[in-house]
Structures are given as structure tokens and as C-alpha cells.
Amino acid sequence: MHAANIPSEHADAAQHAAANLFSGAGHQLLYVPTELQQLITQALEVGYVTALHDVRDGD
Structure with missing residues (x-):
């Protein structure tokens, strides 16, 4: 994982979510x-963490 972009508290959840979405693509x-593959995975991880932040912040 590109640790500079993903806070450690969300890293495992982001990796798991990206893996699930990636595997569902067939x-x-x-x-x-x-x-x-790496670019797609990173984009999914960043999107997932952004969504977590939005939920946390009430956005």
C-alpha cells in the first residue's frame, strides 16, 4: 500500500475493500x-478512505 496517502487506521479496511472490488471485476x-492493476488498486483504496473520511466528518 502507498502508506503516504492512507492513514494507518484505515489501511487494512482500504486494502480489504479494494481486494473485494478488484476480485469482483472478474x-x-x-x-x-x-x-x-496497481493503479486501479490505489484508486480504489483512495476512494474508500475518502468515503470513510466523509462519513466520519458528516459530509
Whole structure:
């Protein structure tokens, strides 16, 4: 995980959520380049943590 962007209190939850969403996308993502897989995973993690912050802040 890109620790500079994800607070440690949310890191495990973000990784788990990203893994669930990624695995739900099907076998097609197995054949994309590793760099693209990492980019997608990071985007999912950042989105998940942003949503957690919004919920916490009442947004």
C-alpha cells in the first residue's frame, strides 16, 4: 500500500475493500499489466478512505 496517502487506521479496511472490488471485476483484470492493476488498486483504496473520511466528518 502507498502508506503516504492512507492513514494507518484505515489501511487494512482500504486494502480489504479494494481486494473485494478488484476480485469482483472478474478474470479480465488478471491479464492487464501489473502497473495498471496497481493503479486501479490505489484508486480504489483512495476512494474508500475518502468515503470513510466523509462519513466520519458528516459530509
